[in-house]
Amino acid sequence: MTPSARVQAAIELLDEVIEAARREGAPADRLIAKYFKQRRYAGSKDRRAVRELVYSAIRHCGEVPESGRAAMLGLAQTDAALSVLFDGEGHGPKPIHEGEPRAASGIAPDWLVSKLAESGVVGDAAHSLLGRAPLDIRVNALKADREGLELPERGEPLAAPQALRFPAGTAVEQWPEYREGKIEVQDHGSQLACLAAGAMPGETVIDLCAGAGGKTLSLAASMRNEGKLLASDTDRGRLSKLAPRAERAGAGIIETLLMNPHAELEALSDHRGSADLVLVDAPCSGTGTWRRKPEAKWRLTPDLLQKYTDLQDQLLDIASQLTKPGSRIAFITCSLLDAEGSDRIDAFLKRNPAWQAEQPELPLGTPRGQGIRLDPFHHGTDGFFVAILRSA
Numbered sequence: 001m002t003p004s005a006r007v008q009a010a011i012e013l014l015d016e017v018i019e020a021a022r023r024e025g026a027p028a029d030r031l032i033a034k035y036f037k038q039r040r041y042a043g044s045k046d047r048r049a050v051r052e053l054v055y056s057a058i059r060h061c062g063e064v065p066e067s068g069r070a071a072m073l074g075l076a077q078t079d080a081a082l083s084v085l086f087d088g089e090g091h092g093p094k095p096i097h098e099g100e101p102r103a104a105s106g107i108a109p110d111w112l113v114s115k116l117a118e119s120g121v122v123g124d125a126a127h128s129l130l131g132r133a134p135l136d137i138r139v140n141a142l143k144a145d146r147e148g149l150e151l152p153e154r155g156e157p158l159a160a161p162q163a164l165r166f167p168a169g170t171a172v173e174q175w176p177e178y179r180e181g182k183i184e185v186q187d188h189g190s191q192l193a194c195l196a197a198g199a200m201p202g203e204t205v206i207d208l209c210a211g212a213g214g215k216t217l218s219l220a221a222s223m224r225n226e227g228k229l230l231a232s233d234t235d236r237g238r239l240s241k242l243a244p245r246a247e248r249a250g251a252g253i254i255e256t257l258l259m260n261p262h263a264e265l266e267a268l269s270d271h272r273g274s275a276d277l278v279l280v281d282a283p284c285s286g287t288g289t290w291r292r293k294p295e296a297k298w299r300l301t302p303d304l305l306q307k308y309t310d311l312q313d314q315l316l317d318i319a320s321q322l323t324k325p326g327s328r329i330a331f332i333t334c335s336l337l338d339a340e341g342s343d344r345i346d347a348f349l350k351r352n353p354a355w356q357a358e359q360p361e362l363p364l365g366t367p368r369g370q371g372i373r374l375d376p377f378h379h380g381t382d383g384f385f386v387a388i389l390r391s392a
C-alpha cells in the first residue's frame with residue numbers, strides 16, 4: 001500500500017469505529033482485525049501503519065468526530081507530513097478543501113473531561129490516560145519465581161512482587177514460559193489491586209466478577225493453591241476462557257459459576273456468609289484503560305455511567321451477603337471517576353453502617369476518599385480505584 005492508501009484505509013476504519021461507538025458495536029481492535037482479514041494484500045507493515053494512524057486519530061479527537069475523514073483531518077492539522085498525503089492519487093484520500101470539517105483535539109468529550117476534573121484528574125494526569133501502555137507480566141508464583149526465572153528478554157522489575165515490565169508489543173505469548181503457565185500478562189495496577197485484596201492460603205475467596213480470570217489467577221497464586229476460590233460472572237463467553245487459563249497456570253483451586261443477571265444471589269445461595277474475601281472487580285466505564293482502548297471515551301454516555309454505578313452498588317450489596325462476620329470486600333474499578341470509586345464506597349458505608357473502610361496497604365498509590373487510586377501519570381499503571389471494606 002502507498003502511504004496515501006494507508007491514510008485512506010485508516011479513514012475507512014475510523015468511520016467504522018465511530019459508527020460502532022454510537023451503536024455499541026465492536027471495539028476498534030476487532031474492527032481493524034476484520035478489515036485486514038478481508039484485505040489480504042496488506043502486508044504487516046501496512047497493517048501496523050494503518051493501525052497506528054487509527055489509534056493516533058482516536059487519541060487526538062476529544063468529541064466523537066462526525067466522520068473518519070474529519071478525524072484524520074484533525075490529526076493532519078498537527079502533522080504536515082500527514083496532510084500532504086491527502087493527494088487524491090490512486091487509492092489515497094481526496095485533496096483537502098478549505099472549510100472541510102476537522103475534528104477538534106481534546107482528551108475526551110467535554111462532559112467526561114469535566115467529570116474527570118471533578119475527580120481530580122486534570123492536566124498531565126488527564127493527558128496520560130491516552131498514552132501508550134507498556135506490557136506487564138506477572139510471574140506465576142505457583143510455577144516460578146521472578147528472581148529465578150530466565151526469560152528470553154530482560155524485564156524491568158516493578159513494585160508488585162512478581163511483576164516485570166517489557167516494551168509494548170513484546171511477543172511474550174510466543175515464549176515457552178507463557179505456554180508453560182509460568183507467566184501471565186497482567187497490568188501492574190491490576191497486580192497491585194490483587195495485592196491489596198490480600199488473599200491468603202486456606203481462605204474462602206469469591207471473585208464475583210471474574211470475567212476471563214485475570215485477577216482470579218493472581219488470587220490463586222497468592223493463596224498458594226490452598227483454600228477455596230470461586231470465580232463467578234454473568235458472561236458465559238468470558239468465564240469459559242478461565243478454565244484453560246487456570247489449567248495452564250496450575251491453579252487447581254478455582255471453581256467457576258455462571259450466573260444469570262439479576263439472579264446472582266440465587267446462584268450463590270450455597271455461598272452466603274461463607275467468604276473471607278469477596279473481590280468485586282466491577283463493570284465500569286474503563287476510563288483507566290483508555291491507553292489500551294482509547295475509543296472507549298466515545299462510547300460512554302451519562303446514562304451508561306449511571307447504569308454502571310447502579311450495578312456497582314448492587315454488586316457491593318451482593319458481596320456483603322457472601323462474607324463471614326469480620327471478613328472483607330475488595331472493591332476495584334478500572335476507572336478514575338469518583339462516581340465509580342470513592343462515591344460508591346461512601347454510599348455503601350451509608351447503607352451498611354456496620355462496615356468500615358480500611359486504607360489498602362500498597363507500595364504505590366494515592367489515597368482518594370476511603371480508597372486508593374493508581375494512574376498512568378503518577379504510577380505508570382492503568383487507572384484503578386481500590387478500596388477494602390471490613391464487616392463488624
Ligand SMILES: C[S@@+](CC[C@H](N)C(=O)[O-])C[C@H]1O[C@@H](n2cnc3c(N)ncnc32)[C@H](O)[C@@H]1O
Pocket residue numbers: 208209210211212213214215216232233234235238259261262264281282283284315
Ligand atoms: C472489569 S470486568 C472483570 C475483569 C476480570 N476480573 C479480570 O481481572 O480479568 C467486569 C466483569 O463483570 C461481569 N459482570 C457484569 N455484570 C455482572 C453481574 N451482575 N454479576 C457478576 N458479574 C458481572 C462482566 O461480565 C465482566 O466480566
